[in-house]
Amino acid sequence: MPKKSKIEPAHIEKDKWIKKQDPPKGVFEGNQYGVKCVVIRYSVDGIGEGPNLHIHPYDEVFHIIKGRAEFTVGDDKFIAEEGAMVVGPANIPHTYKNVGPGRLDSVDIHLTDEWIQYDLPREGEKLSAPGLED
Numbered sequence: 227m228p229k230k231s232k233i234e235p236a237h238i239e240k241d242k243w244i245k246k247q248d249p250p251k252g253v254f255e256g257n258q259y260g261v262k263c264v265v266i267r268y269s270v271d272g273i274g275e276g277p278n279l280h281i282h283p284y285d286e287v288f289h290i291i292k293g294r295a296e297f298t299v300g301d302d303k304f305i306a307e308e309g310a311m312v313v314g315p316a317n318i319p320h321t322y323k324n325v326g327p328g329r330l331d332s333v334d335i336h337l338t339d340e341w342i343q344y345d346l347p348r349e350g351e352k353l354s355a356p357g358l359e360d
Contacts, residue, residue: 233260243267249329257339264336269329276323276330278347284338286314288322293330295322319346 236259244252249269256263270276276295288297290310297306299320306312306322314320324330 249331253341255339255341262337262339264338264341266334266336266341267332268334269331270324271329272324273326274323277321278345279319279321280343280345281317281319282314282336282338282344283342284316284336286320286337287335288312288314289333289335291331291333293328294325295330295332296325297322 238254243254243265244250244267246252249271250267251269252267254265256265268277279298288306288311290306290308290312292308294305294307297304297312297320299312299314300318305325312322322332
């Protein structure tokens, strides 16, 4: 017989984790529910917009729901298009920017129960991804 889970079912309404509706942005930290993941919904309309260069002390998986993004992961640069998945290893600097046309919409899955980010902004970048904590 499989072992019973230690977590309870939960239904989190959109307005409880999506902080900005258009374009949608939000953070779900699983530690409140006993889940070992953080889910970030990140969407931007502007070409060239995206999170600044940063690292996490855990692995991350990106899913491009809509649009196209130029990723930098360590020394690698590539374009990820709608439907693509990208794996970002722990402690490797990474970023991505909307290359258009139109909106970039992604879901980023952090393999941890608490969001930890160390910003490494390049010249002209501000600290933190704007709008995630609004």
